[in-house]
Amino acid sequence: MPKTITQNLPSYLDSENPGPWAIFLEQVDRVAPYLGDLGKWLDTLKHPERSLIVDVPVRLDDGSIAHFEGYRVQHSLNRGPGKGGVRYHQDVTLSEVMALSAWMSVKTAVVGLPFGGAKGGIRVDPRKYSAGEVERITRRYTNEISSIIGVNKDIPGPDVNTNAQTMAWMMDTYSMHAGTTQPGIVTGKPIPLGGSLGRVEATGRGVFIVGVAAAKDAGINLTGARVSIQGFGNVGGTAARLFSEVGAKIVAVQDHTGTIADPNGLDVEALLTHVKQTGGVGGAANTTAIAADEFWAIETDILIPAALEGQITKHNADTVQARIIVEGANGPTTPEADDIMTAKGIVIVPDVLANAGGVTVSYFEWVQNSSSFYWTVEEINERLEKIMLDAYHALTATAAEHEVSLRTAAFITACTRILETRELRGLYP
Missing domain, CATH: 3.40.50.10860 (Leucine Dehydrogenase, chain A, domain 1)
Known part of the structure; x- marks a missing residue:
């Protein structure tokens, strides 16, 4: 069935806009050389x-x-x-x-x-x-x-x-x-x-946790560090609040209503209130509106794309002036853009790790529902931080071992785990 669907979607054949599924397929193909004998199961991931x-x-x-x-x-x-x-x-x-x-x-x-x-x-x-x-x-x-x-x-x-x-x-x-x-x-x-405490802000908190770890590895002092964020909903808004609480400056924010900037740092609490009242950052008091495409060129230490997929492409990747990108959204960077920014020395913490805080606390919620026993928000956040940091350090070790990017390291780790399970389970019938 997926093969037929793929053939019926011309966007897959459009080199300018290959479509999210084609991007995923390219990401999978890039890790094939690192899978060893498990490579025979690689097509499992493509269907x-x-x-x-x-x-x-x-x-x-x-x-x-x-x-x-x-x-x-x-x-x-x-x-x-x-x-x-x-x-x-x-x-x-x-x-x-x-x-x-x-x-x-x-x-x-x-x-x-x-x-x-x-x-x-x-x-x-x-x-x-x-x-x-x-x-x-x-x-x-x-x-x-x-x-x-x-x-x-x-x-x-x-x-x-x-x-x-x-x-x-x-x-x-x-x-x-x-x-x-x-x-x-x-x-x-x-x-x-039966919802879990800490779930609403979990994705943004996860972005913050791995962002702090990546900044530490890059030698960036978060006090006064510049942070730009695309998307200011639960993910971007939570990340902005947490980064500002440790002394970072949110210097630019973009969403569907506009793009605003302030080199001295935006008032995050006032901006969160404005977004709650109006539905977007556009028109926020005491901010400067800039053109949408200028957002990517703002010089910043940490850039957090937390909106939709396909936002950083080969057409704007070369203008990005960030030291670290922490992907709060799913698939915000195309493979071509990935290559361009990696060549520039930009560290990219990929979406499959950076925004995993949400699914991690969703797992906690599912476990609590199964047992009818509920945890405190402190327990939730402590367990979340451990899982996120353990995964981050494991990926940095894999990246160093194979001399690859964090994204490739993430796909090596994940594809190996998925395909090992596939091989152990075998095929039925």
């Missing part, structure tokens, strides 16, 4: 185990019927149940969801979680619909994918334009079908429904 496309018909508030296209892709279930978020965005494509599910396989393997990779999405701009309409879209989508998800099969979570309320609707819908409350069917739920 998602299951790709589901569903129609999501919904009655709108005006009585009309609208149809939305939804996806759920399970890339690899060799190491455990699938894990991955659900995003609502008008530009969601199957290529994107396939790639995101594959990066989840890599991500969970990098940090050693007993999960495989999955991802979901609906092609919809939720800002154009009422809360009731979004709820009905969510419930119908959950119903359509219910045959392939489950507490021990595939556990959705929040992603772009979805949140704890979305997960509550998904959990309730699935539970109604099951005839019993199933809190473990999703993660990122509200706390009263």
Whole structure:
């Protein structure tokens, strides 16, 4: 099935915009020389185990019927149940969801979680619909994918334009079908429904943890260090707050509403309040607006792309003036851009490690739901920090051993773990 889908998507053949799935395939091919005998299983990673496309018909508030296209892709279930978020965005494509599910396989393997990779999405701009309409879209989508998800099969979570309320609707819908409350069917739920403390800020906190470690290795003093952030939602906003708390200056921020900068450092708390009130950074008081393409050229110590994939390409990579890039978003850098910036000496902490804080605390939530025993936020953050730092130091050691980038080291580690499991399990029948 994936082969047929690939052949039907011309974006895969577009050298200027190959599509997220093609980017993932290139990343996998780059680690083939490091896999040894496991290389015979490499094509396993190039074929998602299951790709589901569903129609999501919904009655709108005006009585009309609208149809939305939804996806759920399970890339690899060799190491455990699938894990991955659900995003609502008008530009969601199957290529994107396939790639995101594959990066989840890599991500969970990098940090050693007993999960495989999955991802979901609906092609919809939720800002154009009422809360009731979004709820009905969510419930119908959950119903359509219910045959392939489950507490021990595939556990959705929040992603772009979805949140704890979305997960509550998904959990309730699935539970109604099951005839019993199933809190473990999703993660990122509200706390009263079995959500985990620390989950909302987990991805941004993970970005901060590995960013601090990378800065230390690079000899960067965080007091007065310059940080630029693209995307100012849960991930970018949390990272900004944590970096500012240790003395770093947030000198530039970009999101879908605008790009602002201040070489002396933006007022993070005021900016977070502005974003909460208006939905974006554009028009924030006491800030200077700059052109969107100028964002990448700002001289900074740490750059955090925390928006969508494909933001740093061969067309703007050479303008990037950062010492370290910590990828808060999934797939923000194309392979060509990766090569350009690596040649310039920029250290890139890849997404499959940098933003793994979210799935790590989602794992904690799933474990707590299974045992009906819940941890304190201090326990959550302590366990998160240990897992993130252990993974970071393991990747830096692998990178040094093979003289490769951290991204290649991450894929060596993850692909080895996934394919070892595949070989041990064998093929059935």
